[in-house]
Amino acid sequence: MEFKISKDLILELKQHIANNHDKELESLLNDMHHADIAEVLDELDFDEATYIFKVLDSEQTAEILLELEDDLRENILSRLSPKEIAEELDELDTNDAADIIAELSQDLKAEVISELQDVEHAKDIVDLLRYDEDTAGGLMGKELVKVNENWNVLTCVKEMRIQAENVSRVHSIYVVDDENRLKGRLSLKDLLTTSTKTHISDVYIRKLNWVKVDDKDVEVARIMQKYDLEAIPVVDELGRLVGRITIDDIVDVIKEEAEKDYQLAAGITQDVETNDSVLELTKARLPWLLIGMVIELIASIVLKGNEDAFRKYETLIIFVPLLSATAGNIGVQASAIVVQGLANGSLKEFSRVYFSKEVSVAMISGTIISLLLLGYHSAMYQQYLVGLAISISMLVVILFAATLGTLVPLFLHKNKIDPAIATGPFITTANDIFGIILYFAVAKMILGI
Amino acid sequence: MEFKISKDLILELKQHIANNHDKELESLLNDMHHADIAEVLDELDFDEATYIFKVLDSEQTAEILLELEDDLRENILSRLSPKEIAEELDELDTNDAADIIAELSQDLKAEVISELQDVEHAKDIVDLLRYDEDTAGGLMGKELVKVNENWNVLTCVKEMRIQAENVSRVHSIYVVDDENRLKGRLSLKDLLTTSTKTHISDVYIRKLNWVKVDDKDVEVARIMQKYDLEAIPVVDELGRLVGRITIDDIVDVIKEEAEKDYQLAAGITQDVETNDSVLELTKARLPWLLIGMVIELIASIVLKGNEDAFRKYETLIIFVPLLSATAGNIGVQASAIVVQGLANGSLKEFSRVYFSKEVSVAMISGTIISLLLLGYHSAMYQQYLVGLAISISMLVVILFAATLGTLVPLFLHKNKIDPAIATGPFITTANDIFGIILYFAVAKMILGI
Incomplete structure (x- = not known):
């Protein structure tokens, strides 16, 4: 059983606001859960949301504040006096009140705190402000x-x-x-x-x-x-x-932790959501795109350096995308399993048992893929030695990618860096460069160029 | 405050087991939390774990059962009689007991149920077995x-x-x-x-x-x-x-939901962990590698078809890895944000507002990347028209990748398919193929080939 926002409700609210029908607004919203009212306010514009906010009583609005999207909360708070904000906070649990105060400017903070009515409550809130957001102190409440x-x-x-x-x-x-x-x-x-x-x-x-x-x-x-x-x-x-x-x-x-890992895996550097602005979205995404770009410029130099090889054996170059994709995929798979293992505690540090398991997986997968590729190449292009060279290079690159994918997150973890970074574009692009270098080196050796 | 497994403890336990020192085992483990004992048992071999399991009383072992890794639990249960299993289940909450019974074979299920002592409890458990694992009925307990x-x-x-x-x-x-x-x-x-x-x-x-x-x-x-x-x-x-x-x-x-999304993003089809076998790990990973391979074979055909173009303008081919990586990265970013938006409810279906925002982000990022690439190409290779052709093609591909990355998860969601699939190798490899086709088409048009 859950509340669903209807377009009719939004329309009705907008009309009541336009006509200053406070009583009707109250009776419409009084029986709703504060999480639902917050959802409704997010659908209105700032002025309308603030209007409703001022109509409702502070017991209700305090809880609503907690559920609002950040930008709407900020906007509404900016339209309230320190005294009004303090009234909201008096209604909240200490940890929730402290979270809201922490978002205010330094000056406003002091003013709001001085307006808090319940002295014990105020003391508790001030006490909580001392702790870092990401510690037990930052999470705890005083109510017990x-x-x-x-x-x-x-x-x-x-x-x-x-x-x-x-x-x-x-x-x-x-x-x-x-x-x-x-x-x-x-x-x-x-x-x-x-x-x-x-x-x-x-x-x-x-x-x-x-x-x-x-x-x-x-x-x-x-x-x-x-x-x-x-x-x-x-x-x-x-x-x-x-x-x-x-x-x-x-x-x-x-x-939040899961979302952060997921976003890191997708190459997004800050916590963003669909309703963030174009600027925020771009800021969170452009860095990885640019880093990826710079690394891939190296790939272009490597390819340029191997031009002779692929001018002579043309099929060498056309399998580069396959090589990159496979190396990238197997590397990310390997990293993701390590990252999850580190997160849930089933893996604590470098383990020879796990590493040899990973190499076995890469060996089996790599052999299957290389044999299929050899078959395909032989059937399509009839250059058996080139096909063999490509297949063997592919196997080497796959083994390398799996190794890198396993070791990088372990290395990051050991150095107190979030290993989830390894599942992002980082490992894929690094695999690309090393993969292409290895691929041509091995192939050229076999073909005697 | 948390228990940490020490090597000494494991060694001590192993010795007590070898010498049948039941009393010492009991006194060592009696004060430990069942979740900690489960952790310890996971470090022992099956025989040792079963030995300890039989030494402890059923009130404690029942809770331990719930915390064990799947394979160890299965192994221990296989060494218990239906009556012994029923004794464990009598100690558990109905939903936990039902979860364990659901893992047993059909024949064993009936036997175990008939051995349950508390008739009300047995009725409740049987009732719970009717519901699907992933529904409210499958999650609920009868204790209230x-x-x-x-x-x-x-x-x-x-x-x-x-x-x-x-x-x-x-x-x-x-x-x-x-x-x-x-x-x-x-x-x-x-x-x-x-x-x-x-x-x-x-x-x-x-x-x-x-x-x-x-x-x-x-x-x-x-x-x-x-x-x-x-x-x-x-x-x-x-x-x-x-x-x-x-x-x-x-x-x-x-x-579980977060882990599943993360694994899908990393191209892993089943829930696997670091302590799964090589075969299980390979089975979960090979499918995506093979699908990726087949799709990338198309890329080799497309490249082969464009051989004339890159034989004439050599720099066309050396930027293909850059093109693939950038298209892949921006596509995955776009998909990840949509997938998270759908998961947390901030996005419900195709939204023109969000889509135009995404296109703007792609346009800004794409323009910056293309201009940088144009600068780099001009500095390195002095073929200005070719550089322009490559840059414009890159911009087109980036816009396309962002569009595909946004629309595919929305399309999957609308058709009741898990949109998280879109953030996996699927979107990256699809972007590769379309990207390479588009890239050469646009570049050739500009260069008049």
Whole structure:
């Protein structure tokens, strides 16, 4: 069951906005989920979206802000006063509020923070601003339910009722000592099934997963996935409980990571989307095109240098595209498997077992392709020695491409560079150059040129 | 905080196994998380892993089974009797148990099911086996907490205590009518903060998201992400509550989907990993290599047909690799953005706005690349007309490649074929052929051959 935007709805909204029918707008939108309203606002122009935004109450608009496309959010925020922005943020969870503040200009930040009404909330938000976006600290929120190990279940339930008022979703109940050091957790199930007289220290679970504030977001994602967690507590250097990360934020990390890898594989350097501007799209794409171009200019020089060879044996040159494509394909396949292996932990570093497996795959595939090519060449052009030379060169290039495709991502990973770069145009164009050089060298050797 | 496998631990385990030191094995492994034990078992050989598996108790081994690599799980299951397998499954949630049963042979399935001890559990598992793996029904579990809209909070809490015994994580409390039709939900927060005398029908939330049993898994994933849900109820054709899907299973769907797209982009037809066999790796990769080869044979024929042209103007041929690489790169970029747009919903079908944006990007990038190429060619070879012909041909090919790269995934999507195929070797090799044909056609026209 999901909401679908209809053209009629958009048209109706536009008319109500044009006629200042605030009541009708409210009644149309009040029952909608904030994610759906955000989708609707993205279909309107900035003025119309801002109009609706000002009609709705801040409890709703705060959540909508989070779901908007970046440019629309920026635009709407720029039309609000610091006080109005602060009102929105007062409604949000600390991590979401901190994310929005982080997008504001330095001056505006201070003004907005000074306008926040709830002092505790403001302190929490300011605290969160200290952490890097891609660390556990940058992902965590301050909203959590915690109890002292020295309480009993009754005190605990009373305290939790108070705390739960400020927490929209209760994930786990964390247990801390008098110094706020994380000791363990109480499960919600325990809460439902344990007698109220029991002492907390008798029932809490001591085994639990946690991360440190400066752990990387992808690392947190890996741990939460591995242990199937819906929330994980975050501790500081002294082991004190400072926040919690929930799975919905981790889902975003996983998706962004996957999208980034995919875009790198496709030769796109920045995160772009279909609704970005022509300039942004070009900026994200031109660099790889130009790098590819420069590398391929080398290919033209290599070909020029081998002109004698292909003037003498004409079929040498016409199989260059086949050679490039095959080398590129097998290289990217090899890299992609290594990159995924590194990402999911099944491969940690250079492994002789895996490398020999990859060489075997390349040997089998290469032999099949070379034999087919030999057959084709013999049937079409009847120059058997040339055909043999081309086929053997092809096999050599395929083996080389598979080796390069396997080693480059491992090398990048070892040097703390994102190995996913290797699956992009980089490996394909590098394979092209080396492939063409190798191809002519081997073929000329066999043909005795 | 995460467990890391050490070589010492593996060595110690191997020694204990060799000496039948069951007690030591138990004490070493008892405190470890099942996901960590699974990681350890993957490092041992089949016999050793099975030995440990039989030493540990079924509560622990059942969870371990879920985390093992497919081949090890298969191997261990093949060494257990139907009764032993059933004992494992009795410990698991219904959806996990159903996933494992689905992997068994038809005969074994029936035997294992007949050995299940808990009749309700067995019924639930059998029910789940009916659904396709990639639908909401195939993802859902039967473990949930539900209350009748006619109860009051006190009855409700009592009933929930009983139900919660069988549910490892309480996500939401669903509200149904006398016919088991889903009416709404009670939040856990309500549970903590509402007085026990209140009537359920007065406090439950009527607005909630749900999916139907036959909804696709990727659709469920999209809805749960959009609305930030940690669990979603599943209803049948009559609106009756039949199960629930939790976010951890959806994280798996999202990851698998991303991995599949990535592998398609890299020209790998099946889901493979670094620890698959040479045969499996070859089977997943050879098809695209062969398809690429056949298409590129056409390129050799096209080149052969244009021999006169490049014998006369030699620089025509040496820029073919540059042409192929650039066309391939821009085509894959264009496809990747469309594929991601279709996946995240920012693009739904052919859009004139987006298409003209893409053409603009190609026009800008193409013009820059062509001008650079013209400059380079003029500097290197001084044949100005030939340089002009090559540059203009290059621009035409770039525009064509961007168009093809944009339209092919949209066309595939419209015809219910996974558009991610377009980012693989398919678009690159297709671009190669069309690119080379176009390139020579345009160049020959300009040069008047």
